[in-house]
Structures are given as structure tokens and as C-alpha cells.
Amino acid sequence: AAKATLEEMKRLNLPARARKIGVEIEKVFKNLEAASPRVGQARGLGAMWALEIVKNKKTREPDAKFVKKFIRKMFDSNLMILGAGILGNDLRVLPPLTISESDLKKGLKIINSFIY
DSSP: OHHHHHHHHHHTTHHHHHHHHHHHHHHHHHHHHHHOTTEEEEEEETTEEEEEEEEETTTTEEOHHHHHHHHHHHHHTTOOOEEESTTSOEEEEOOOTTOOHHHHHHHHHHHHHHHO
16 A cells, blocks of 8 residues: 555645745745744645734734634634644644645635635
């Protein structure tokens, strides 16, 4: 089974797909980092990205309460986002590597609209 999985990953060129997805997420998340008073930092690797959510960019005080509310809003919008970080103030995304371009853009648009 492992061999078949690796062959399928190679056939679908999933490592390159992870990089491409990551580039799209990075664009949106870095814009949020620059524009939103709630985003302290955007960071990621490949298709896995996180937003550090803060109450105030200057003090960098974590806002875990907002993260919980945000996760619920995303769930209600049919989007799965995880809370992460030892302080509970990170929002983490890792879309499936087989996600369509339109679904990726739709999901990023939903995140973008709720983060402010």
C-alpha cells in the first residue's frame, strides 16, 4: 500500500502542488499580516500556514478567544481551520493537496473576509 501511495503522489506531482498552494496562501496571509490589526504574524511552509492572532500588534498579546470564535465561524462556512500554538492564538490551515484552484480561492476569500 505504501508503494502505491508513493506512486500516486508522484503521478499527481503533489510536492509541486504543495508549493503552488503555499504560494497562494502566502499571498493572502502576508497581506493580512500587513493590513489586519489582528494578525501578528503569518508563517508557513508548503501548503501548511498559520496566522498568529493578537489583540494588539504592538504588545503582541495573544487573542485565543477570537481564535475560538473564528474557528466556529469557519466551521459554519464549511471551512475547517484548526487552532494551534501553545497559547491557543494561532489559526492553522492545511488544505488537501488535491484541492481545486476555485475551492482554494473560495476558502482564502472566506478567511480574508472574517479576519478583520
